Amino acid sequence: MNDARATLLNRDFFEGIGRVHDASVDLVVADPPYGLGKDYGNDSDHLSGANYLAFSRRWIDAVIPKLKASGSLYVFLTWQHSPEVFSYLKTRLKMVNEIIWDRKVPSMGGSTRKFSSVHDTIGLFAVSKDYYYDIDSVRIPYDAETKKARTRSIFVGAKWLEHGYNPKDVWSVTRLHRQDPEREDHPTQKPLEIIERMVLASAPPGGLVLDPFMGSGTTAAAALRHGRRFIGFEINPEYHAIARQRVAAMKNNSGRKRRHGREGHQEDLFDPERMIQASSK
Numbered sequence: 001m002n003d004a005r006a007t008l009l010n011r012d013f014f015e016g017i018g019r020v021h022d023a024s025v026d027l028v029v030a031d032p033p034y035g036l037g038k039d040y041g042n043d044s045d046h047l048s049g050a051n052y053l054a055f056s057r058r059w060i061d062a063v064i065p066k067l068k069a070s071g072s073l074y075v076f077l078t079w080q081h082s083p084e085v086f087s088y089l090k091t092r093l094k095m096v097n098e099i100i101w102d103r104k105v106p107s108m109g110g111s112t113r114k115f116s117s118v119h120d121t122i123g124l125f126a127v128s129k130d131y132y133y134d135i136d137s138v139r140i141p142y143d144a145e146t147k148k149a150r151t152r153s154i155f156v157g158a159k160w161l162e163h164g165y166n167p168k169d170v171w172s173v174t175r176l177h178r179q180d181p182e183r184e185d186h187p188t189q190k191p192l193e194i195i196e197r198m199v200l201a202s203a204p205p206g207g208l209v210l211d212p213f214m215g216s217g218t219t220a221a222a223a224l225r226h227g228r229r230f231i232g233f234e235i236n237p238e239y240h241a242i243a244r245q246r247v248a249a250m251k252n253n254s255g256r257k258r259r260h261g262r263e264g265h266q267e268d269l270f271d272p273e274r275m276i277q278a279s280s281k
């Protein structure tokens with residue numbers, strides 16, 4: 001592997017992962033096919049039951065040796081598969097969090113025989129108890145009113161009041177609608193806001209982030225935006241092209257699509273000319 005800041009591979013993860021050095025990765029962000037029959041232009045999402053678990057074990061076994069001792073891994077799952085995948089991951093890594101991504105708006109026209117599902121289940125796992133975690137980079141600022149209400153002397157100079165509170169393990173972020181300016185042509189694109197939080201909290205500045213199932217390149221965008229290096233795999237050439245274009249568009253900061261206007265702490269580290277090397281193989 002070269003030392004380019006971003007390497008986007010139009011390649012099957014299972015074939016390409018051998019190129020990544022063992023113990024070189026700070027953070028894995030995995031958003032694998034869910035086993036729910038989505039159309040990614042391939043049959044990767046058509047596994048179920050024991051086959052889905054076998055697929056999950058296979059990518060987990062392939063990626064774990066790539067993590068540093070301080071490294072960690074986030075995985076997006078659905079409630080249908082998270083129990084067994086988490087059980088397996090717990091045999092290999094330390095479980096740190098179960099995070100619920102509350103997508104806020106359920107899909108239209110769901111079943112009337114059960115409650116509407118509106119969440120993804122995200123697991124955060126670490127190689128060891130000494131995993132990297134920077135809480136200060138992801139604190140949520142208190143509003144002016146709350147700050148004003150905490151005027152008692154015991155609160156004066158309190159770091160938590162100045163820097164904000166720890167994000168909870170339920171993340172309420174609206175899923176990307178077709179009309180969303182951030183939206184690319186990918187059926188299960190994740191909001192940048194979610195992946196940015198993972199990158200900031202769990203990869204040190206300059207660290208290496210790996211995404212085995214890159215899709216539209218959301219993890220690449222988040223990593224580069226915050227001065228982390230990136231390597232990712234995507235088998236569908238159209239999605240790979242989208243990811244490349246997305247990363248290339250970051251060369252022009254004004255061309256970057258943002259929804260919430262929240263500026264990252266490491267923005268000034270981003271030098272696209274230096275960091276981007278999009279590769280097709």
Ligand SMILES: C[S@@+](CC[C@H](N)C(=O)[O-])C[C@H]1O[C@@H](n2cnc3c(N)ncnc32)[C@H](O)[C@@H]1O
Pocket residue numbers: 011012013014031032033034040042044186188189190191212213214215216217218219233234235236239
């Ligand atoms: C859930 S989507 C990822 C979406 C991505 N997080 C985003 O925000 O756009 C999973 C992706 O994995 C890709 N994929 C499936 N099997 C793969 C494999 N063996 N190697 C690389 N990519 C694969 C699919 O084509 C699909 O785009």
